[in-house]
Amino acid sequence: MIDKPVNNRAWFFVLPVLGVVLFSSIIPVMTVVNYSVQDTMGANSFFWNGDQWFRDLLNPTTTIGARFNDALFRTLAFSLACLLIEVPLGIALALCAPRKGWAVGISLVVIALPMLIPWNVVGTIWQIFTREDIGLFGAALVGLGLHYNVTQEPISAWMTIVVIDVWHWTPLVILLSYAGLRAIPDAYYQAARIDGASRWAVFFNIELPKLQKVLVIAVLLRFMQTFMIYTEPFVVTGGGPGSATTFLSIDLDKIALGQVDLGNAAAMSLVYYLITLTVCWIFFTIMTQLERRGDV
Amino acid sequence: MTSITLDRIAHAYGGKPRSESDYQLKPFQHVWEQGFAYALLGPSGCGKTTLLNIISGLVIPSEGRLLFGDKDVTHLPTEQRNIAQVFQFPVIYDTMTVAENLAFPLKNRRLAKPVIDRRVAEIAKMLDLSADLNRRARGLTADAKQKISLGRGLVRSDVSAVLFDEPLTVIDPALKWELRSKLKSVHRALDLLMIYVTHDQTEALTFADKVVVMNDGRAVQIGAPADLFYRPEHTFVGYFIGSPGMNFMPAAVKGDRADVAGFEVRLGAIYRDLSSDQSVQVGVRPEFVSATSGPGLPAQVRRVVDLGRKRLAHVTLGNHPLVVGIPREMEGVGDVVNISIDPANTHVYVADIRVQGTAP
Amino acid sequence: MRNGTVPKILFVFYLVVLMLPIYWLIKMSLQTNTDIMSGLTLFPRNLTFEKYVAIFNDPTWVHAFGVSLSYVAINTVISVAVALPAAYAFNRYYFIGDKHLFFWLLTNLMAPAAVFAMPFFQLYYAVGLFDSIWAVVLAHCLFNVPLAVWILEGFVGGVPREIDETAAIDGYSFPGFFIRIFLPLIANGIGVTAFFCFMFSWVEQLLATTLTSTHALPFAAVMTRAYSVSGMDWSLLAAAGVLTMIPGAFVIWFVRNHIAKGFALGRV
Numbered sequence: 001m002i003d004k005p006v007n008n009r010a011w012f013f014v015l016p017v018l019g020v021v022l023f024s025s026i027i028p029v030m031t032v033v034n035y036s037v038q039d040t041m042g043a044n045s046f047f048w049n050g051d052q053w054f055r056d057l058l059n060p061t062t063t064i065g066a067r068f069n070d071a072l073f074r075t076l077a078f079s080l081a082c083l084l085i086e087v088p089l090g091i092a093l094a095l096c097a098p099r100k101g102w103a104v105g106i107s108l109v110v111i112a113l114p115m116l117i118p119w120n121v122v123g124t125i126w127q128i129f130t131r132e133d134i135g136l137f138g139a140a141l142v143g144l145g146l147h148y149n150v151t152q153e154p155i156s157a158w159m160t161i162v163v164i165d166v167w168h169w170t171p172l173v174i175l176l177s178y179a180g181l182r183a184i185p186d187a188y189y190q191a192a193r194i195d196g197a198s199r200w201a202v203f204f205n206i207e208l209p210k211l212q213k214v215l216v217i218a219v220l221l222r223f224m225q226t227f228m229i230y231t232e233p234f235v236v237t238g239g240g241p242g243s244a245t246t247f248l249s250i251d252l253d254k255i256a257l258g259q260v261d262l263g264n265a266a267a268m269s270l271v272y273y274l275i276t277l278t279v280c281w282i283f284f285t286i287m288t289q290l291e292r293r294g295d296v
Numbered sequence: 297m298t299s300i301t302l303d304r305i306a307h308a309y310g311g312k313p314r315s316e317s318d319y320q321l322k323p324f325q326h327v328w329e330q331g332f333a334y335a336l337l338g339p340s341g342c343g344k345t346t347l348l349n350i351i352s353g354l355v356i357p358s359e360g361r362l363l364f365g366d367k368d369v370t371h372l373p374t375e376q377r378n379i380a381q382v383f384q385f386p387v388i389y390d391t392m393t394v395a396e397n398l399a400f401p402l403k404n405r406r407l408a409k410p411v412i413d414r415r416v417a418e419i420a421k422m423l424d425l426s427a428d429l430n431r432r433a434r435g436l437t438a439d440a441k442q443k444i445s446l447g448r449g450l451v452r453s454d455v456s457a458v459l460f461d462e463p464l465t466v467i468d469p470a471l472k473w474e475l476r477s478k479l480k481s482v483h484r485a486l487d488l489l490m491i492y493v494t495h496d497q498t499e500a501l502t503f504a505d506k507v508v509v510m511n512d513g514r515a516v517q518i519g520a521p522a523d524l525f526y527r528p529e530h531t532f533v534g535y536f537i538g539s540p541g542m543n544f545m546p547a548a549v550k551g552d553r554a555d556v557a558g559f560e561v562r563l564g565a566i567y568r569d570l571s572s573d574q575s576v577q578v579g580v581r582p583e584f585v586s587a588t589s590g591p592g593l594p595a596q597v598r599r600v601v602d603l604g605r606k607r608l609a610h611v612t613l614g615n616h617p618l619v620v621g622i623p624r625e626m627e628g629v630g631d632v633v634n635i636s637i638d639p640a641n642t643h644v645y646v647a648d649i650r651v652q653g654t655a656p
Numbered sequence: 657m658r659n660g661t662v663p664k665i666l667f668v669f670y671l672v673v674l675m676l677p678i679y680w681l682i683k684m685s686l687q688t689n690t691d692i693m694s695g696l697t698l699f700p701r702n703l704t705f706e707k708y709v710a711i712f713n714d715p716t717w718v719h720a721f722g723v724s725l726s727y728v729a730i731n732t733v734i735s736v737a738v739a740l741p742a743a744y745a746f747n748r749y750y751f752i753g754d755k756h757l758f759f760w761l762l763t764n765l766m767a768p769a770a771v772f773a774m775p776f777f778q779l780y781y782a783v784g785l786f787d788s789i790w791a792v793v794l795a796h797c798l799f800n801v802p803l804a805v806w807i808l809e810g811f812v813g814g815v816p817r818e819i820d821e822t823a824a825i826d827g828y829s830f831p832g833f834f835i836r837i838f839l840p841l842i843a844n845g846i847g848v849t850a851f852f853c854f855m856f857s858w859v860e861q862l863l864a865t866t867l868t869s870t871h872a873l874p875f876a877a878v879m880t881r882a883y884s885v886s887g888m889d890w891s892l893l894a895a896a897g898v899l900t901m902i903p904g905a906f907v908i909w910f911v912r913n914h915i916a917k918g919f920a921l922g923r924v
Binding site: 006096105281 | 663664666667670671674675676677678680681684692693694695696698734738739741742744745746748749750751752754755757759761762763764765766767776779794795797798801802803805806807809810811813814842844845847848851852855858859861876879888890893894896897900901903904905908909912913915916917918919920
Binding site: 386468 | 816819822825
């Protein structure tokens with residue numbers, strides 16, 4: 001293998017990126033850490049609270065712990081559902097998308113549209129869209145005889161948020177996969193034809209391996225975004241009915257603003273952040289290990 | 297094992313050529329005989345890749361027929377053509393081991409496992425890949441990967457032709473020679489028809505039994521490397537082959553003499569009176585013009601180039617530039633030097649095509 | 657390559673389904689609020705452009721639109737430009753801390769902006785960039801640059817390393833090779849990265865509104881006017897929503913050939 005050379009001068013290539021990102025990222029992190037080990041009794045008085053917040057949070061028997069636990073599992077389930085739908089669907093659609101001619105431009109524009117709408121407007125559209133009296137989606141589902149009611153039925157609410165997310169973000173997976181597929185040189189397809197490979201064999205042996213990096217990004221991005229989802233459920237269901245769609249960030253928001261409990265909120269957001277970090281780190285490490293094992 | 301016939305094959309992108317310049321490939325008539333190694337040599341854009349793609353099935357020619365043996369395969373899809381192709385950069389299946397790569401074409405044709413294993417071992421041995429059979433193909437060097445690519449083609453016993461599209465482009469120069477020799481030994485061992493596209497004359501001349509020199513969509517000369525060197529039928533072949541290429545000078549030719557810039561050059565054959573034709577040129581390779589301490593034509597020396605195993609002088613005869621060789625015995629070269637031209641290897645070209653003279 | 661009719665039908669079906677909510681948005685923008693609320697209609701009963709007229713005639717809206725366009729455009733260019741060499745380095749070389757640095761970049765995408773809004777405000781105020789488009793440009797780099805690096809690194813990886821070496825042997829200087837040979841080979845990646853940077857910066861509202869006030873007000877801030885005491889101005893919001901899709905549509909139209917670029921037989 002022409003192995004990657006060790007070249008520490010490569011740091012110069014990376015310095016601009018570092019400079020630009022570091023400027024913004026250090027201070028906020030410090031602030032949150034600071035908040036999370038203190039207690040607030042009102043607007044500006046802070047007491048040092050050590051790690052009490054964290055211990056309460058991670059203990060499912062305390063009220064805050066139980067609530068956190070619920071929201072956590074709810075959010076993880078939501079992420080999983082979205083990923084399981086969006087990734088295969090996105091790849092499949094990218095495979096079906098036109099590659100040449102006038103249809104390419106139009107397809108790309110239409111696919112991109114859902115992502116370009118500000119997220120609060122997305123929530124607003126669907127708020128109307130899901131109502132059975134003035135929205136096509138609500139009317140259609142009720143018309144088919146289903147017990148659909150976004151504000152009252154937990155299953156409806158859940159399903160709706162998933163549908164919104166799929167509608168909104170599958171294009172991300174499609175665009176990434178499409179670009180990745182187009183980057184595969186024709187010679188690979190030609191060689192596969194000569195080798196008599198079936199369509200599935202081409203997909204598993206050529207396309208999927210070449211899409212690996214792109215899919216890692218797509219999965220990580222979608223995981224992070226679904227895990228941290230806020231706007232759409234907030235606008236469409238307000239976290240309800242009950243706590244059916246109260247995902248972690250909505251819960252966090254309620255605690256921070258509603259109960260003016262900055263200490264708890266900050267601890268929660270730190271744990272939240274750490275969980276996101278850990279899941280991504282595990283996924284990333286697995287993918288790089290798989291790749292490295294293949295090289296040597 | 298069959299031969300491949302190009303029956304008036306021509307190709308114009310878009311299919312409706314209005315003039316000759318619209319053709320990527322001008323009408324071509326040729327039979328590629330089984331068991332031979334051919335090189336398709338020419339500069340970029342000369343149509344050699346188009347021709348290769350027509351043979352492989354990637355491109356359907358807008359005119360003409362392609363025959364494998366007696367069978368018309370012009371519209372037959374690639375996978376049914378019994379050809380193998382090696383591309384400009386190594387095309388292998390990253391997720392598979394070397395053995396799995398080699399076995400792939402046979403697995404797709406549902407051969408029995410012991411047959412597959414035997415065949416894979418055979419080809420791996422021929423290509424010196426036996427030691428790496430169980431390694432992930434992705435981790436190997438470029439030249440090993442190209443061998444795997446080739447191996448996948450050879451592993452099918454029904455393969456009638458192997459097509460190479462500039463396969464050494466991304467190979468480390470130190471390993472190019474090795475890979476080229478390997479290709480040649482495989483050719484000798486399997487007696488397959490091989491067609492090798494390249495823009496590098498060294499590759500073409502060392503690999504091929506016959507070279508097809510192409511320029512601007514047509515075959516300019518087809519012949520053995522020696523023929524291309526000693527008797528280029530077209531000025532383009534003279535330019536392109538040889539390093540440096542042939543010297544050309546406008547001349548007035550009559551009988552066995554040519555008048556070049558006022559100097560008289562002896563020719564190796566007798567030609568009719570071509571003195572009034574403006575397009576006549578005399579061509580001679582630097583290998584057959586040398587500086588001499590004896591009598592010769594006086595030329596002004598512009599530059600001397602020392603290439604190690606030979607020295608060349610860039611001179612002007614009258615006002616025509618020439619590249620001449622400097623013999624080993626000659627130590628220094630002044631500003632003016634006498635050059636002697638070998639009449640037996642001097643050719644006459646009218647409108648870029650060689651004219652055959654009669655023997656003296 | 658799926659060349660049958662079934663994939664085409666499925667794809668067109670997807671596009672149609674995708675367009676339904678968007679059609680609804682367009683429809684709402686062409687209706688009055690009372691019409692929207694009154695019942696389910698497939699076409700606007702009383703077609704009106706009044707909200708569009710209101711937006712175009714309002715200098716605040718127009719100015720805000722321009723402000724948003726400018727910081728998004730600048731941010732996209734900077735993010736992609738800065739990410740390209742980094743992506744190359746991450747993929748082609750080993751260097752101290754490379755794997756950790758690469759992952760650290762991703763972590764910047766995990767920061768929930770809500771928690772950081774105040775500290776950001778304080779930081780940018782302190783360096784005097786508050787209420788300028790540069791504040792938003794820099795702040796958006798926090799997530800766009802790592803995103804760009806990650807996406808581009810994947811595409812850099814798709815180019816065989818042998819091509820780099822062959823170019824070096826052929827005598828290309830590194831910048832010459834990078835610009836003339838390498839960049840065209842990752843055109844798909846650059847196109848899709850540019851679009852995503854544009855898109856994520858365009859839809860980001862919290863930082864954009866926190867770091868600006870009067871001078872560099874982005875349209876996201878102006879859109880809050882649709883939520884007023886007398887209730888929600890649905891059709892105004894819808895009209896604004898429709899208008900916000902247009903710049904992004906242009907961007908992806910502009911890069912469509914880059915994203916869809918194919919490589920015929922890998923002609924280098």
